[in-house]
Amino acid sequence: MRQAAEDATESALPEELVALLTGHLGVKADAGGFCGRTTFESLGLDSLSLMELVVAAEEEYGIVLPENALDLRPSSTLGEAARAFEHAR
Incomplete structure (x- = not known):
């Protein structure tokens, strides 16, 4: 049950992050592509x-x-970026 809760949290990416990925950087992914x-x-x-x-x-x-x-690398995950967005001032 704990894994399911973690998966749900990880899949909830900030709308701003997804908008920047798709709009500003032109990333194309299907609905399940962003987790x-x-x-x-x-x-x-x-x-x-x-x-x-x-x-x-x-x-x-x-x-x-x-x-x-600023420490994000290509090997970083969207979840790590989402945490940075959560702590944005």
């Missing part, structure tokens, strides 16, 4: 794309992402 375990690398994003994501998030939504958002 907490999906890596940026599997979506075809590199470290430059991740920096673009951070800058776009700050410009589009007027938020300041925490320092750990």
